[in-house]
Amino acid sequence: MKNAPFWRSRAVRHGIVWLLVISLFGLLVRAVGAGSLRTLGLRYTTLLLGVQALAIYAHFWLLTHLLERRRYGRYALATLALVAAGAIVLTLADQVDKLNIVKLQVQAGGGPPTGSLRFAQSAANVVFALVLATIARYVRRGIVSHLQVQQLRALQLETELSLLKAQVNQHFLFNTLNNLYGLSLAAPNQMPEALLQLAGLMRYQLDSSRQALVTVGTEAEYLANYIGLEKLRLRQNSRVEFQTSLPHPDQPLAPLMLLPLVENCFKHAIGPSGENTIRITLTQTATGLILRTDNSIPPHFRPTPSGLGLPALRARLAQFYPGPRHQLTLNATTTHYTATLTLQFV
Known part of the structure; x- marks a missing residue:
């Protein structure tokens, strides 16, 4: 809407949400370590949030064009492919760029996580982001839909009240004027x-x-x-x-x-x-x-x-x-x- 307040713009709302998420992750990384460990955490967090953001908006497209059009099979396959792609990107980036998440996720048993475990962890991160964003999307849509129904209901009642007043005015006034004419004579x-x-x-x-x-x-x-x-x-x-x-x-x-x-x-x-x-x-x-x-x-x-x-x-x-x-x-x-x-x- 052209005349909508600035804060109601979708881009502004999403920008504020991502700014809050990045700030929260930044505070968490700063709290868990210093020096090279902090640098490592910031690099991995930046990559993780970037992949999650792309996956979320791609998933929104799938929701609109597949799930909400009842193309359930295509939606399921596309979502699995999206999660796998995000997990592969995170896993390969960890290998190529040496983003050694071993330092961030120390296992109780000692040694570094295997490639399959890294892939599972990356997939879980992507799935978590998709589930959270999807819940937020439909909760907001439900709230907006409820408010719209309430507004339409209020408008309908206002219209009915106006029609009721008009009905009283027209029929009753016509009869009353006739009665007043007769009363003026009698x-x-x-x-x-x-x-x-x-x-x-x-x-x-x-x-x-x-x-x-x-x-x-x-x-x-x-x-x-x-x-x-x-x-x-x-x-x-x-x-x-x-x-x-x-x-x-x-x-x-x-x-x-x-x-x-x-x-x-x-x-x-x-x-x-x-x-x-x-x-x-x-x-x-x-x-x-x-x-x-x-x-x-x-x-x-x-x-x-x-x-x-x-x-x-x-x-x-x-x-x-x-x-x-x-x-x-x-x-x-x-x-x-x-x-x-x-x-x-x-």
Whole structure:
């Protein structure tokens, strides 16, 4: 990425890692001896790290072009050849350049290691570097992948929230304006209160769009305004009860966690005829918040699943309040639809 910070460049990251590795090996060599022994150690360490670095980046190429493309046989053969090549280089360099690792690896039994033992030691050094680098590669890739999934999930939830707000704004505002028009003709003295409720809803929409959290009291006020405006389109024989008990209204809460259930009540309760009953209670306990809704279902009413309300609520519940402590329970019979949302803050 052109605008990525300097430290996020792959070359810079790898350079820092190798600088740390070289510094560590240099300190170890300085600690084990002096004079010719130290010089010998520095020469061998330089050669070893050079071979390991080449083997690591060659192995990265094999991982990308063979293993991750499921060419397992070719990958195994190529990796064995790579390890053998690295071991041969180290062994030959030891013989030709007189990098006598006998002085660095004194055997308990005395004499110098045989050629086969030197080859095995060199191969082990190469394998160790490949295994360590491969683990680091996939651990980092897993972390990056997890962060990307989290970012995509957050973006999806933000999009769903925006769509949910848009859905509320469009459909609800259209119905409310029609209801306000009818109210202005039938009961103009009730218009000021209804307009204040509508203004409260719009203010909430603007404020919550700029905030990651609202308060329980703010959400309850939003529900009260929403319910007050929805009641305008109910028949005279309909009953709507909204009760709250909020001893700590300043408790933070993710926005629009409660509205989908309340909206669902009015969606299911309003039928072509008959009495409509809606009961909504919002109770704050010592440890959390409980929203209970209960609405009647008109006879022969078959609501079709549509909208983003409940799916968006489930997604937001999983994101902001994960775990079995937070629950959404839905229950439908032929005459009633009940829902309970339980959030635990402590």
